[in-house]
Amino acid sequence: MAKKGDMLYAWTNDADIKKKAELGGAVTAIWKHALDTKAVDAVLVISRGKDLYDAKPTLVRTSAELANTAGSLHCGTLLLPKLVKKYLEGSENMKLGVTVKGCDAMAFYELAKRKQINLDNVVMIGVNCGGSVSPVLARKMIADKYGVDPDVVHKEEIDKGQFIIEYEGGHKGISVDELEEHGYGRRSNCRRCKMKVPRQADLACGNWGVIGEKAGKATFVEVCSEKGANLVNGAVKSGVLATEPANPKGLDIRGKVEGAMLKLGEKWRKKDFEALGEGKDRLKKIMSETSRCIKCYSCISACPICYCVDCTTKNPSYITPGEIPPNFMFHLIRFAHIAPSCVNCGQCQELCPAEIPNALFMHAQQVELEKMFGHTPGISMELPILAYAEERVERERLHNTGSDMIYLNVFNPMKQH
Known part of the structure; x- marks a missing residue:
């Protein structure tokens, strides 16, 4: 048994x-x-x-x-x-x-x-x-690096460090390291x-x-x-x-x-995060990249951490309706809300029509927050502090009281009594 x-x-x-x-x-x-x-x-x-x-x-x-x-x-x-x-x-x-x-x-x-x-x-x-492997990049990779029409490939696998394709008439494998050195993989x-x-x-x-x-x-x-x-x-x-x-x-x-x-994985974290720079340099890079945003909300609709009933990025008090690209506050709201619990699934980047490296920005912040507070998302039912408040209940409290002090009960225990 x-x-x-x-x-x-x-x-x-x-x-x-x-x-x-x-x-x-x-x-x-x-x-x-x-x-x-x-x-x-x-x-x-x-x-x-x-x-x-x-x-x-x-x-x-x-x-x-x-x-x-x-x-x-x-x-x-x-x-x-x-x-x-x-x-x-x-x-x-x-x-x-x-x-x-x-x-x-x-x-x-x-x-x-x-x-x-x-x-x-x-x-x-x-x-x-x-x-x-991103499906769009996979087709390009197979055509460019393997010299094979991607439409004739009927099977692929990753085995012993190689990305292997099978097609009528043969099969071919190339080292994943080699593919990634050339921007594929x-x-x-x-x-x-x-x-x-x-x-x-x-x-x-x-x-x-x-x-x-x-x-x-x-x-x-x-x-x-x-x-x-x-x-x-x-x-x-x-x-x-x-x-x-x-x-x-x-x-x-x-x-x-x-x-x-x-x-x-650690090697790629070091490479990717160091390339972002630190402090003001990192901030400038993120602001520059996100300036291509068309506010399509793909990143929010696909993110497993975004679950709010009323998304703050749609609140006109913070984000001007109809403004494209949106003010950087749009991205700051997402970073503040998601970064502590980002699971690095890559959906916000995979689906972005402006090809903004959203997952890189979010993951870099998650890793820094994990170092600071010791919370690793996705491995247990331990809650980050901002998840202790139930969102629907909190929204109702804000509406009834007219307060804008979100999560007041979490940060001020005296108010709980």
């Missing part, structure tokens, strides 16, 4: 899943068990749309649909938690399974802290993640990421650490919660999943791979 803390190799016994899934199909098999036994009402995953550059969120309600969603998409850059909040009522009234990468898991925690998602109703299977936020194995999920799965005869044929499964252990045990009992203890040498290799990825 699996228990919290176990390290396992797992693979499916289901022939249909085995044909389409990767790494032995363990994740798909576990979701099949969860759906068949009604442990969850639905599973939210990323699946391929028109092509491998088109990732789409897919809500699966029956296990028969699962096989069509198996596999990974490194050119898919979606973030799922905000969709759960917006379209699935924060999973308040449904039991939901979700396959998550590191930034997804962090965002789930941050939204749950703010009572926007009911984490008690969510089961997360995390997958180790070395980073994703992973998204910049992914390069800086240090959440490579999302252990705040119920299960942390992937290929790192699977060696020997099981390499490529099994999934490494790290059991991170009792909820996760129950899922594995149920799937094994139903016959859809098989497991064995992970090879001790595989554990060592897994640790070394993760360690190398963390060092690489």
